[in-house]
Amino acid sequence: MAMLAAPGATLHLQALGPAAALRPTVVMAHGLFVGTLASWYFTAAPALARERRVLTYDLRGHGKSARVRDGYDVPSMARDLGAVAAEAGQAPFDLVGHSYGALVALRFALDHPGRVRRLVLVEAPLPPSRFREIEDFGARSPEDMAASLPEALRGALASGGRRATRLVESLRFLAQDTTLLADLGREPDVADDELRRLSPPLLCVYGARSGCRDVGDRLARVVPGARLEVLDAGHFLPLEAPAELTRLILEFLDG
């Protein structure tokens, strides 16, 4: 397995697409709890990888990355992302994030002007502490958390078999044995003044039925030149609307 020894945690990395491509590399970050790099690997990444290198990775504590106890705050995770992006070399790269992965991507782009060529934020929750799905997650038992998942995932869990057991175990680890929920609760908003200084062109994609749908309006209003697209879905767009989301990302990166 391709593992990357980032300073805070060993991260599981998967690269798709040609090693030497004409188009800029894309780095993709997934969302918390039920997300892994498979959220992108089996949805938008293959189409993007036809003409470019795509780097997907498991966030710390998720998938096959190290199950570390702390460092789930956005700045720490943005440093993880930086370690992954360093694998792409020094040229500007495109960056795509879903949910908390989008907040991590946003932080990285704000802190490293010139490193990110284009930025795609899918369902970024702002401020992070207000994110209804995550707040609900924190208040629930791992079993209830699993029950609040999108239908596509719930179906797989209905059996109560191996996959369900492993997902609940992973949720329990993240919710109870790590600082993740406390880190989330402390995560500050990104001020409008800082958002206005975001340098790469920005595409925001939100679900019409998502609890953080209005954040898309805020980003589109505040970030100069930002484009907002709303899909007929909820928060888990990579799973709920993979084809439409992939098309939007491709159009934006290729345009």
Next chain:
Amino acid sequence: MSDGDTRTETLATVERLVREVMDDEAGLGPPIGMETSFSNDLELESIEFVALAEKLQERYGSGVDFAGWLSGMDLDRILSLSVGDLVGFIEARRQEARG
């Protein structure tokens, strides 16, 4: 070597790698045959399927393009694959390579 032998060998390799990604090297999990479904029978997690694709790529090399094969399917289709589907894909690509 007959095609039957090759197919049996490929199945044995796939079974060994599947058990590796499921942390079941001892073979205590469900039996694995051509009809076994990755989702319904083995309950493989999507991240484990990624790990399996990587192991298969290491074993069979660039002539057997798993990522390319999977990229033509949506997640539901991928998870509904059987072990036999995967063995068939590997065999077809290896036969092409042999000309």
